[in-house]
Structure formats: C-alpha cells, structure tokens
Amino acid sequence: xxxxxxxxxxxxxxxxSAAVAAEVDxxxxxxxxxxxxxxxxxxxxxxxxxxxxxGSTGADLHKTPCNxxxxxxxxxxxxxxxxxxxxxxxxxxxxxxxxxxxxxFAADCPVTSRQPVRWIDPVDPTDSVGFLQGWISGxxxxxxxxxxxxxxxxxxxxxxxxxxxxxxxxxxxxxxxxAIFWLGHARGAAGADFVERVATADPNADLREHAVFxxxxxxxxxxxxxxxxxxxxxxxxxxxxxxxxxxxxxxxxRAQADILAALGSESSNPVREEAVFxxxxLDEAIATKALIxxxxxxxxxxxxxxxxxxxGQAGTDEAMAFIDSVLTR
Numbered sequence: 001x002x003x004x005x006x007x008x009x010x011x012x013x014x015x016x017s018a019a020v021a022a023e024v025d026x027x028x029x030x031x032x033x034x035x036x037x038x039x040x041x042x043x044x045x046x047x048x049x050x051x052x053x054x055g056s057t058g059a060d061l062h063k064t065p066c067n068x069x070x071x072x073x074x075x076x077x078x079x080x081x082x083x084x085x086x087x088x089x090x091x092x093x094x095x096x097x098x099x100x101x102x103x104x105f106a107a108d109c110p111v112t113s114r115q116p117v118r119w120i121d122p123v124d125p126t127d128s129v130g131f132l133q134g135w136i137s138g139x140x141x142x143x144x145x146x147x148x149x150x151x152x153x154x155x156x157x158x159x160x161x162x163x164x165x166x167x168x169x170x171x172x173x174x175x176x177x178x179a180i181f182w183l184g185h186a187r188g189a190a191g192a193d194f195v196e197r198v199a200t201a202d203p204n205a206d207l208r209e210h211a212v213f214x215x216x217x218x219x220x221x222x223x224x225x226x227x228x229x230x231x232x233x234x235x236x237x238x239x240x241x242x243x244x245x246x247x248x249x250x251x252x253x254r255a256q257a258d259i260l261a262a263l264g265s266e267s268s269n270p271v272r273e274e275a276v277f278x279x280x281x282l283d284e285a286i287a288t289k290a291l292i293x294x295x296x297x298x299x300x301x302x303x304x305x306x307x308x309x310x311x312g313q314a315g316t317d318e319a320m321a322f323i324d325s326v327l328t329r
Contacts, residue, residue: 104150184214241274
C-alpha cells in the first residue's frame with residue numbers, strides 16, 4: 001500500500017484599517033520579547049488530536065511530546081484520536097523582535113521547549129487568522145506545512161476565506177497545493193466545494209489531480225461520489241486514473257464495483273493500468289477477488305497481465321491458489 005503522509009462554512013472577511021490594526025496589535029504582543037509565545041483559540045470540529053505521534057499507523061500509533069525547538073518530527077491530524085480539548089494552542093517563535101516560526105497543536109498536546117512559553121491570552125481568533133494569513137503570504141523565509149495546518153485548524157470561519165485566497169492562481173504553485181489540501185482535509189463543506197471547483201475547472205491538469213487527492217481527504221459524506229464523478233468526466237487521463245486510485249483509498253464499499261466498471265469503459269491504456277493498480281490497493285481480501293475477476297473477465301490481455309502481476313504481489317492464500325491453478329492448466 002502506498003503510505004500517505006500527512007504528509008491535514010460561512011466566510012467572514014475582515015477588511016480595511018480594522019484588519020491592519022488587529023494584525024499590528026497581535027504583532028506587537030508577539031514582538032514584546034524573544035522566545036516562544038503562545039495563545040489559545042477555538043479549534044475546528046473533527047480535527048481529532050493534532051499532535052506529534054510515534055509508531056506506525058494503526059494501534060501502534062501513540063502520542064508523543066512535540067519539541068517546539070525542532071523543525072523535525074511527525075505531525076498528524078489524527079481523526080481517530082479525539083482531542084480532549086476544543087482549543088488550539090498556537091505557538092510563535094520570536095527572534096530579534098520578529099516572528100520566524102509558528103506551530104499549532106491541540107491544547108492537550110504535550111510540548112517541550114528550551115525556554116518557557118510566554119502566554120498572551122486572550123487573542124481574538126479573527127486576529128490570529130489575519131496575522132497567520134499575512135505571515136504565510138508575506139516575504140518570510142522557511143514556510144513549512146505547519147503554517148497552513150495551524151491556519152486550517154482555526155474554528156473561525158475566516159480561515160476558509162484565507163485558505164481560498166492562498167490557493168489563488170496568483171500564488172506560488174506549492175503554496176496553492178498546500179492550501180487546497182487543507183481546504184479539503186479540514187474545512188468542511190465549504191472547503192470541499194471549493195476544492196471540487198478546482199478539481200473540475202482549473203486549466204492545469206496537475207493542479208486538478210492534486211485537488212482530487214485533497215477532495216478524497218474530506219470528511220464530507222458525499223466526498224466519494226464527487227471523486228467518482230471526476231474519474232468519469234475529466235478530459236485528462238492522468239486525472240481520471242488518480243481519481244480511481246483515491247477512490248480505492250477512501251474505504252468506500254462501492255469502490256470495487258466502480259473501479260471494475262471504469263476498467264471496462266476506459267479506452268486509455270495508462271488509465272486502465274491505473275485502475276488495476278487501484279484495485280490492488282483495496283483491502284487485501286477484496287483486492288484479491290477483484291484482481292481474479294479481472295483475469296477471468298472480458299478485458300484486454302495487457303490488463304489481465306497487470307492484474308496477474310498485482311495478484312502475485314498480494315501473496316494471499318487465495319491469490320497463490322489461483323495462480324497455481326493458472327500455471328497447471
């Protein structure tokens with residue numbers, strides 16, 4: 001299986017001098033002394049427990065303290081581990097009177113640092129969103145995935161508008177992709193709606209492909225249907241193929257039948273190969289049965305050869321028994 005890294009509304013816009021004043025006020029509080037500065041804001045629902053984790057995925061995954069002073073570590077927005085707090089802790093590092101790093105974790109996530117954190121609560125969530133957006137889109141160096149994650153985890157509805165602004169065509173491609181991911185992963189129905197528009201209408205096939213991935217990360221109940229529709233309609237074969245792959249990763253019970261149907265209707269050889277690979281990514285028992293169905297079905301020989309290859313990679317008892325039966329015929 002491909003390991004996925006995570007790497008994770010109404011729209012309120014604050015404009016004019018009020019927004020500038022708010023940003024200046026928060027900036028002044030941050031700049032009062034060097035070191036780590038923290039405050040709390042409400043966190044989105046369904047965020048799980050954004051924290052640092054050790055171990056592999058599944059039962060072995062366990063929470064571990066986040067080291068604020070290190071740029072390394074594994075940050076996970078773990079939906080299977082509900083946070084004990086509805087608050088988000090936002091940490092800014094200040095050097096020479098200027099913020100140069102930001103981190104954000106669930107308030108109950110343990111953190112360590114060489115120096116004590118200076119807390120400046122209360123901070124208006126709207127001010128925090130505005131300051132973060134300015135920081136991300138500004139001229140600072142060393143932006144990383146924590147910046148967008150921190151913005152996306154704010155419960156304030158303005159965070160959706162900020163991420164949409166950061167995904168605009170005028171922004172750098174890597175920033176656009178990060179913003180689109182977090183819109184799909186964390187920003188609910190409004191985020192999913194925007195990501196779907198990118199996935200279906202953006203002229204750049206590479207960006208559409210990335211938006212399909214972001215849409216597959218949405219917790220909205222109709223996310224699977226949206227990805228499936230793209231797998232049928234996109235003009236670019238690479239986008240259709242990736243949509244099939246992400247359908248297999250979404251653990252929807254309809255995926256096997258839908259991918260097999262796409263395999264039968266597709267005329268593009270690369271997309272058919274991607275469909276076979278997608279079948280191999282389903283849960284082990286389902287993947288084995290699906291690949292055997294392809295080999296037995298009315299499909300072109302190259303498609304059957306790919307299915308046989310992935311069946312061998314599966315290595316299940318059922319797969320090996322089927323391959324033995326083919327070899328002895």
